[in-house]
Amino acid sequence: MLELRAITAGYDRHAPVVRGASLTVAPGEAVGLLGPSGCGKSTLARVAALLHRPDAGAVLLDGAPVRGWRHRAPRALRTAFGVVFQQPRLSADPRLRLADLIAEPLRATGRRDALPERVAGLAATVGLTPDLLLRRPHEVSDGQLQRACLARALVLRPRWLICDEMTAMLDASTTAALVTAVEDYRRTTGAGLLAVGHDRTLLHRWCDRTVHWKALGARADGSVPV
Numbered sequence: 001m002l003e004l005r006a007i008t009a010g011y012d013r014h015a016p017v018v019r020g021a022s023l024t025v026a027p028g029e030a031v032g033l034l035g036p037s038g039c040g041k042s043t044l045a046r047v048a049a050l051l052h053r054p055d056a057g058a059v060l061l062d063g064a065p066v067r068g069w070r071h072r073a074p075r076a077l078r079t080a081f082g083v084v085f086q087q088p089r090l091s092a093d094p095r096l097r098l099a100d101l102i103a104e105p106l107r108a109t110g111r112r113d114a115l116p117e118r119v120a121g122l123a124a125t126v127g128l129t130p131d132l133l134l135r136r137p138h139e140v141s142d143g144q145l146q147r148a149c150l151a152r153a154l155v156l157r158p159r160w161l162i163c164d165e166m167t168a169m170l171d172a173s174t175t176a177a178l179v180t181a182v183e184d185y186r187r188t189t190g191a192g193l194l195a196v197g198h199d200r201t202l203l204h205r206w207c208d209r210t211v212h213w214k215a216l217g218a219r220a221d222g223s224v225p226v
């Protein structure tokens with residue numbers, strides 16, 4: 001179980017953007033998080049993925065409170081999360097060919113066993129042809145790069161997937177392909193999903209339940225329309 005308990009977080013301790021938000025995702029469950037622009041969804045998603053340390057509150061994994069964040073989180077916890085962000089160009093190293101981009105977490109964790117087979121298998125899962133794997137980010141479309149970013153997020157076989165507006169910039173067919181790839185992965189692994197977005201129809205179709213920001217118990221700070 002992934003539990004966020006009364007999370008307060010932000011970029012200035014005196015003016016947090018998230019205040020007292022609570023949310024749970026069970027293993028195998030797909031939870032959608034909807035809310036207006038700027039309310040703090042991405043900040044909360046980064047806390048859930050152990051990428052942003054909250055100012056208050058707790059993140060629990062299978063009942064155990066998380067104590068370290070980012071590089072201070074134990075490797076076994078860090079690699080339990082696969083994260084896909086909205087803008088692939090901000091999260092992809094422009095020097096890497098797509099095959100190396102997908103393999104990056106495997107190399108970083110020293111897990112080079114069966115690397116080419118794993119990359120080829122994931123590329124097929126997300127709909128990338130072998131010729132695209134040889135190109136660098138500036139030689140592919142946003143949708144193709146996002147497919148590679150999803151493959152990279154899956155390469156360590158995470159137990160939890162955090163998709164933060166993963167399809168917001170993409171057309172309907174790429175959106176459908178990426179959602180199908182996530183669901184195929186979840187069906188075979190039992191991974192839990194937190195999908196953040198604005199598209200109510202997509203999240204309702206995709207997820208087991210969709211939570212609105214207002215239902216997280218988050219307190220308004222007077223400036224954010226919750």
Ligand SMILES: Nc1ncnc2c1ncn2[C@@H]1O[C@H](COP(=O)(O)OP(=O)(O)OP(=O)(O)O)[C@@H](O)[C@H]1O
Binds near residue numbers: 039041
């Ligand atoms: N790195 C940062 N430094 C300072 N403020 C930030 C930073 N990132 C986000 N913010 C601010 O925190 C608030 C919440 O941003 P966040 O991205 O979490 O909202 P969101 O609900 O995901 O928005 P959107 O739906 O538009 O992506 C916003 O007011 C934003 O300007």
